Amino acid sequence: MNINLTLIGQAISFAIFVWFCMKFVWPPVIAALEERSKKIADGLEAANRASRDLELAQEQATKTLRESKEQAAEIIEQANKRANQIIDEAKEQAITDGKRLRDSAQSEIEQDVVRAKEALRSQVSALALIGAEKILGASVDQKAHSEIVEQLAKEL
Amino acid sequence: MASENLTASSYIQHHLQNLTYGQHPDGTWGIAHGAEEAAAMGFWAIHLDTMLFSIGLGILFLWLFRKAAKKVSVDTPSGLQNFVELMVEFVDQSVKETFHGKNKVIAPLALTIFVWVFLMNTMDLVPVDFLPHLASLLGVPYFRVVPTTDLNATLGMSISVFILIIYYSIKVKGVSGFVGELTLQPFGKWMIPFNLLLEGVGLLAKPVSLALRLFGNLYAGELIFILIAILPWGIQWALSVPWAIFHILVIVLQAFIFMMLTIVYLSMAHEDH
Numbered sequence: 346m347n348i349n350l351t352l353i354g355q356a357i358s359f360a361i362f363v364w365f366c367m368k369f370v371w372p373p374v375i376a377a378l379e380e381r382s383k384k385i386a387d388g389l390e391a392a393n394r395a396s397r398d399l400e401l402a403q404e405q406a407t408k409t410l411r412e413s414k415e416q417a418a419e420i421i422e423q424a425n426k427r428a429n430q431i432i433d434e435a436k437e438q439a440i441t442d443g444k445r446l447r448d449s450a451q452s453e454i455e456q457d458v459v460r461a462k463e464a465l466r467s468q469v470s471a472l473a474l475i476g477a478e479k480i481l482g483a484s485v486d487q488k489a490h491s492e493i494v495e496q497l498a499k500e501l
Numbered sequence: 502m503a504s505e506n507l508t509a510s511s512y513i514q515h516h517l518q519n520l521t522y523g524q525h526p527d528g529t530w531g532i533a534h535g536a537e538e539a540a541a542m543g544f545w546a547i548h549l550d551t552m553l554f555s556i557g558l559g560i561l562f563l564w565l566f567r568k569a570a571k572k573v574s575v576d577t578p579s580g581l582q583n584f585v586e587l588m589v590e591f592v593d594q595s596v597k598e599t600f601h602g603k604n605k606v607i608a609p610l611a612l613t614i615f616v617w618v619f620l621m622n623t624m625d626l627v628p629v630d631f632l633p634h635l636a637s638l639l640g641v642p643y644f645r646v647v648p649t650t651d652l653n654a655t656l657g658m659s660i661s662v663f664i665l666i667i668y669y670s671i672k673v674k675g676v677s678g679f680v681g682e683l684t685l686q687p688f689g690k691w692m693i694p695f696n697l698l699l700e701g702v703g704l705l706a707k708p709v710s711l712a713l714r715l716f717g718n719l720y721a722g723e724l725i726f727i728l729i730a731i732l733p734w735g736i737q738w739a740l741s742v743p744w745a746i747f748h749i750l751v752i753v754l755q756a757f758i759f760m761m762l763t764i765v766y767l768s769m770a771h772e773d774h
Contacts, residue, residue: 347521350545
């Protein structure tokens with residue numbers, strides 16, 4: 346086995362190959378590998394974050410739903426209460442109105458009664474006078490007897 | 502076989518002979534015919550087949566990976582990109598497990614070593630006579646297709662790694678720190694010569710063992726393929742198929758070991774004791 350110039354030739358070509366590999370082969374490939382692993386890590390992290398966000402959103406949604414349900418129930422309750430109140434008020438109003446109407450009607454009736462009695466009384470006195478005139482056959486001095494007649498009418 | 506009247510030993514020798522280009526002792530330049538002529542050329546000769554296949558496979562590796570790297574996409578990786586990413590991620594993981602400092606060179610270096618050595622080793626699975634026979638038809642007398650069975654190739658890489666070890670040792674610890682590491686341990690300052698001997702051997706053993714391990718494994722593997730190829734053609738498959746299947750493991754393992762040890766040595770160079 347001879348050691349000769351081939352040794353140096355090999356060393357030189359080896360050096361050139363290593364240099365070429367170092368300059369043009371290794372960096373792009375390793376950069377791509379690193380970028381891919383970074384991408385994958387980012388993707389996983391994003392997925393994690395998304396699922397966490399989803400969980401939060403779901404929680405928020407249930408909370409909102411529960412709150413709105415409570416609110417709706419409250420509103421319905423209030424409305425019911427208000428309706429009852431309005432009905433009560435209306436009833437009360439109706440009762441008072443009716444009472445007032447009845448009272449005024451009654452007083453009117455009473456006034457009418459009084460007025461009728463008055464009219465009747467005056468007419469009765471006149472009738473009594475006419476009757477007495479007829480009975481007596483003579484004219485009675487209205488002026489002289491009006492006092493009596495009046496007293497009569499009052500007694501009626 | 503290359504020719505009919507070849508003996509077994511000359512066949513083996515023929516297969517273990519690199520296509521060596523250099524200066525003959527008589528002053529002319531040309532291809533060495535035979536091991537003696539190649540040895541006579543001394544240091545200033547070059548193995549054309551080793552260089553051709555190692556550079557060719559290195560360019561194949563870089564071309565493939567560059568193709569994937571150019572249109573790399575983060576979201577939808579294609580088939581080739583998946584393969585390249587697999588390799589890069591595997592190497593990156595290995596580097597990160599072993600080396601904890603910051604160094605932009607080590608990971609690409611490890612990737613280059615792994616893929617390149619793997620491709621060079623894979624040439625071992627090509628039937629031993631296939632490419633040499635094709636080459637002989639084209640008039641090329643010797644043709645070894647597995648660069649990692651050439652000690653020059655493995656030593657060339659391991660010495661480059663060794664230079665990096667020394668470079669980073671000095672860069673991280675400073676000259677005094679590096680010298681101190683070599684001389685002041687394990688036995689303190691009164692045993693400096695002994696320490697230096699011990700640490701020096703330890704340091705030099707790194708590239709040597711790195712190169713010899715890969716070379717030895719692949720050389721032995723190739724030799725066994727050549728031995729199997731000497732057998733009568735009818736029974737060759739019974740041995741070559743199991744050996745090739747087992748060899749797939751060796752190929753990957755040796756490439757991985759070379760890469761891993763490089764990372765370990767370089768991370769040791771970065772650490773203060």
